[in-house]
Amino acid sequence: MSMDRRDFLKIIGLSTVAGGIGGAGLLELRKGTAEASSAPHGRNKGSGSTLAMVIDVRKLESPDQYKRCIDACHKAHNVPDFGNPKDEIKWIWTDDFEHTFPGAGHEYVAEEVEKKQFLLLCNQCEKPACVRVCPTQATFKRASDGIVMMDYHRCIGCRFCMAACPFGARSFNWRDPRTAPNLQNPANLNPKFPTRMKGVVEKCNFCAERLREGLEPACVEACKDTKAIVFGNLDDPKSEVREMLRTHYTIQRKPELGTNPRLFYVIGG
């Protein structure tokens, strides 16, 4: 069979085009199967979910209500209480207006607001400073829902994250948490959740272990009757959290630092 140069070039050209189209199609197919095969593991990276909280402080009136949230959290996570501020471990706590929203006040702030205590926990920042400084990646931002997680197995206790966090949301275990007086009573323990060990830093995990089971965070559940804390997906325009943000004026803690907290406060009048 003889072929002149013109025919040869035609065939080469056509097969290049056909190969290109076929290859692209194959790549598309492979993408599809890759997604399908990873789905059963529940790994939903980049699914467009960002968990956030709106705390309506108008609805938290008595110290009793704060205590209920705090107790629920600390019991669920076996948070030790040594009864002295030096060894304090904080997952969720309260502070006054001046220390919660520094710079937001002025000399004529409503007395009611100025004297109020505010419920504080880890802000689950969009750009967490703690994650940037962690040398072992023990603390990291979970891609699936934006929770700033702690891997206590990897924490070496350097406390860079504590220095970096502008919200004081992290505590160092100076003492073995198992020896804390409140954890000596088995009734105060949650046997399904571990404690931490001496020499690691701990903080609020947005109840990642409860979310896994389809439950709401412990603090949200504890004050469910007042609906003081609204929890949900910030990326879903129809979520309760977005509804709250749409209908109320909300502020964040230290927004000027650019960490973009995922906790919003309704201060009200």
Place this chain on the structure above:
Amino acid sequence: MNDKGKIMAGLIIFIGIFTFPFYSNLGKASAVPEPLLNTPVIKQMPVKQCVETKEYMRANHMQMLNEWRDMLLRDGIKTYKSMSNGKEYVISLQNTCLNCHSNKKDFCDTCHKYLAVHPYCWDCHFGPKEAGV
């Protein structure tokens, strides 16, 4: 060479002391431990089957626990699909492993003690007894 006697006596004493651990333990080797599987949950199982085969678990449980840890914590994978029986298991040391093996002392500790290994799992994770079960 007048000190021959002293040197020999010294050598004998030295060798005697040096080899003391060997002959004092001669014939006293502790028996290979048999981890017990007689917990209530295991007794009720129609087919006594762990997450993987007994041989696999015996050789690889430590690597597996490390993998489980990273799967759950870092990748958000909640269940583990068994290679041996195809079932899905919820990944949790405290709530899956120790649910069946609720006899930490007669199961985990016997071998760990025999082999003189000191895993630090229990510094944070509750063993079944400590939790008041």
